[in-house]
Amino acid sequence: MTPLLAAAVPTQLVRLAPIDIVIVVFYFALVLAIGWYLKGRANTGEDFFMAGREMTAWVAGLSFLSANLGALELMGWAGSAYQYGILATHWYWIGAIPAMLFLALVMMPFYYISKTHSVPGYLKLRFGESSRALSAVSFAFMTVLMSGVNMFAMAKVMQIVLGWDINFSIWVSSLTVAIYVTLGGLRSAIFNEVLQFFLIWAGALLIPILGLYEAGGWTNLKLQIAHRASEQYVHLWSGLGSFTTNPMGIHWTGIVFGLAVVISMGYWTTDFLVVQRILAAKDIRSAEMAPIIGAGFKMLVPVIVILPGLLGLAVLPEKLVPESVAAVTGAHSYNDVLPLMLARYCGPGLLGLGVTALIAGFMSGMAGNVSAFTTVWTYDIYRPFINSKASDHHYVNMGRWTTVIGVLISVGTAYLVMQFASIMDYVQALFSFFIAPLFGTVVLGMLWKRATGSGGFWGLLCGTLCSISMWTWVKVDPTALRYVALSPHAKGLAQDMYQALWSFITCVVVTVVVSLATKPMSDSQLSGLVYGLTEVPAVGDVPLYQKPLFWAGVVAIVFVILNIIFW
Amino acid sequence: MISIWFFIGISLAVNGALILAAGVYQLVNPPVNPGVVLFHLHANVWWGAVLLAIGLLYCFKFAPRRTS
Numbered sequence A: 001m002t003p004l005l006a007a008a009v010p011t012q013l014v015r016l017a018p019i020d021i022v023i024v025v026f027y028f029a030l031v032l033a034i035g036w037y038l039k040g041r042a043n044t045g046e047d048f049f050m051a052g053r054e055m056t057a058w059v060a061g062l063s064f065l066s067a068n069l070g071a072l073e074l075m076g077w078a079g080s081a082y083q084y085g086i087l088a089t090h091w092y093w094i095g096a097i098p099a100m101l102f103l104a105l106v107m108m109p110f111y112y113i114s115k116t117h118s119v120p121g122y123l124k125l126r127f128g129e130s131s132r133a134l135s136a137v138s139f140a141f142m143t144v145l146m147s148g149v150n151m152f153a154m155a156k157v158m159q160i161v162l163g164w165d166i167n168f169s170i171w172v173s174s175l176t177v178a179i180y181v182t183l184g185g186l187r188s189a190i191f192n193e194v195l196q197f198f199l200i201w202a203g204a205l206l207i208p209i210l211g212l213y214e215a216g217g218w219t220n221l222k223l224q225i226a227h228r229a230s231e232q233y234v235h236l237w238s239g240l241g242s243f244t245t246n247p248m249g250i251h252w253t254g255i256v257f258g259l260a261v262v263i264s265m266g267y268w269t270t271d272f273l274v275v276q277r278i279l280a281a282k283d284i285r286s287a288e289m290a291p292i293i294g295a296g297f298k299m300l301v302p303v304i305v306i307l308p309g310l311l312g313l314a315v316l317p318e319k320l321v322p323e324s325v326a327a328v329t330g331a332h333s334y335n336d337v338l339p340l341m342l343a344r345y346c347g348p349g350l351l352g353l354g355v356t357a358l359i360a361g362f363m364s365g366m367a368g369n370v371s372a373f374t375t376v377w378t379y380d381i382y383r384p385f386i387n388s389k390a391s392d393h394h395y396v397n398m399g400r401w402t403t404v405i406g407v408l409i410s411v412g413t414a415y416l417v418m419q420f421a422s423i424m425d426y427v428q429a430l431f432s433f434f435i436a437p438l439f440g441t442v443v444l445g446m447l448w449k450r451a452t453g454s455g456g457f458w459g460l461l462c463g464t465l466c467s468i469s470m471w472t473w474v475k476v477d478p479t480a481l482r483y484v485a486l487s488p489h490a491k492g493l494a495q496d497m498y499q500a501l502w503s504f505i506t507c508v509v510v511t512v513v514v515s516l517a518t519k520p521m522s523d524s525q526l527s528g529l530v531y532g533l534t535e536v537p538a539v540g541d542v543p544l545y546q547k548p549l550f551w552a553g554v555v556a557i558v559f560v561i562l563n564i565i566f567w
Numbered sequence B: 001m002i003s004i005w006f007f008i009g010i011s012l013a014v015n016g017a018l019i020l021a022a023g024v025y026q027l028v029n030p031p032v033n034p035g036v037v038l039f040h041l042h043a044n045v046w047w048g049a050v051l052l053a054i055g056l057l058y059c060f061k062f063a064p065r066r067t068s
Helices: A018-041 A044-051 A056-068 A069-093 A095-114 A120-129 A129-162 A166-204 A206-215 A218-228 A252-270 A272-279 A284-300 A306-315 A323-329 A334-345 A350-385 A390-418 A422-447 A454-478 A480-482 A490-518 A550-564 B006-028 B043-061
Strands: none
Touching: A018 A166, A018 A350, A018 B006, A044 A129, A044 A166, A044 A350, A044 A390, A044 A490, A056 A069, A056 A284, A056 A390, A069 A129, A069 A334, A069 A350, A069 A454, A095 A120, A095 A252, A095 A272, A095 A284, A095 A350, A095 A422, A095 A550, A095 B006, A120 A129, A120 A272, A120 A350, A120 A422, A120 A454, A129 A166, A129 A350, A129 A422, A129 B006, A166 A206, A166 A272, A166 A350, A166 A390, A166 B006, A206 A218, A206 A306, A206 A350, A206 A454, A206 B043, A218 A306, A252 A334, A252 A422, A252 A490, A272 A350, A272 A454, A284 A550, A306 A334, A323 A334, A334 A350, A334 B006, A350 A390, A350 B006, A350 B043, A422 A490, A454 A480, A454 A490, A480 A490
């Protein structure tokens, strides 16, 4: 995620009309009504934490995507598109689609068949209690902190865009999320995420439509961008042969191996925030189809995120600047490009819908964090280590209380970040430490039966420590970036890519070495958990157009064609 | 159980109706200073109508009496 923090508060970007306020209030009323309606359907652990495992492929797939489609994501990447051009699309295409298809076709059967409640829960089944403890504690801690960081960033954006008071934004949004998740559990979070998905598209799609009309179409837009910035701003791959021939200062190896192979695989296949939505699917075919449906829509997201950023380059009369410069001069920063485009085209009513889309994005991300935190705390920390003999009813109550407490911790974190802004960067960096090595551990666990419990634990620990060490090294000595990212021209995003790559490699090497030096696990222990020892049930006798493999192929072909078109 | 798609239909229909109403009002009473680029396209009229139509379709297709 791109850090989004405005230090200065210039003039408010947009002013809402009464009709806009009505639209925003209606949104809050509807999400609360959904939570209230679903409160009677969250009485058992399976209902509250897993939404009864009865979601269709479409609901699970859209929720899977929506949990990731936060407003910081939208605004941050629109700003990145203004700053780096179409290169930002890599985070939506090669940085997501292959990983989603891999999750659907390779990993999801193991998650689903094991009937685990969570990713740490799978680690417990495959590698034992120590690996689960390490991943559960780090995930729960970082998830709730990330939720607070996002909450503060949202309140800051609402202050800049709408002039709203920060305290008002924090408390209204957090209490709303707390109420509807506490009442309806994961089912309520999923229902609202699907609703939010539609609102985000309804509110944001008009910007590229009107923007392309104003710019005179795609061809004219490219000419204007080449004139105002550089021709490389509209090419995905052709400038990645060298660190110096593209606006991001990154090499194609960083995009392919760092982003596509490690970071995106780690995020989309092991981050429980998104995987939890798929685990709620009603059967194995739905569980496989859901990420494929998500991938199909993920390919379209650049239309409402990247394209507005590129259009901003062409049509906005003013030149946007980095956050650091904006803080001093009071000019608009890159991250303001989406609200600026919203204000440019959207009159009364449409503006309210656009603002609702941003709020919906924030709240879907927050609800995702809170519901994932609640499940991991209850099933992977509280039940195994604190109280293992309680009734199902007790764990549901624990889940409801944990939701409230998780939201309150997030609010506390938001206020902490308000006092010490640098915490935001640290928390975001800390979160990334765990993703790459966790992917190494999980994928080896699923695909290599020789991996042992000790190998999994030490691989995860060493990979994480490797990531932390590199980050600290660059923090202490910024010139070390030339070693971590293989070039003195590398910039911040390139560091993330290579840091993830090295920590993944460390995790894999340590896991392999330790596993080969320790006693193998028996086949009976690994049945249902590892490739080769698990009978994956067939999706049933369904027509070709209902088979996950068919749609994965369609998505993969479209993905390749898009990359060639925008090469 | 009420389908999620019915809730989405309600949301799109209500938002569409409000945006369409605001657009029609501006069409009848054009503001001196519209404050937006491409005002002459009256995006809130046709976009509001599109959302209203999709919302009503969802409300009808996934109405509780039809899905229960």
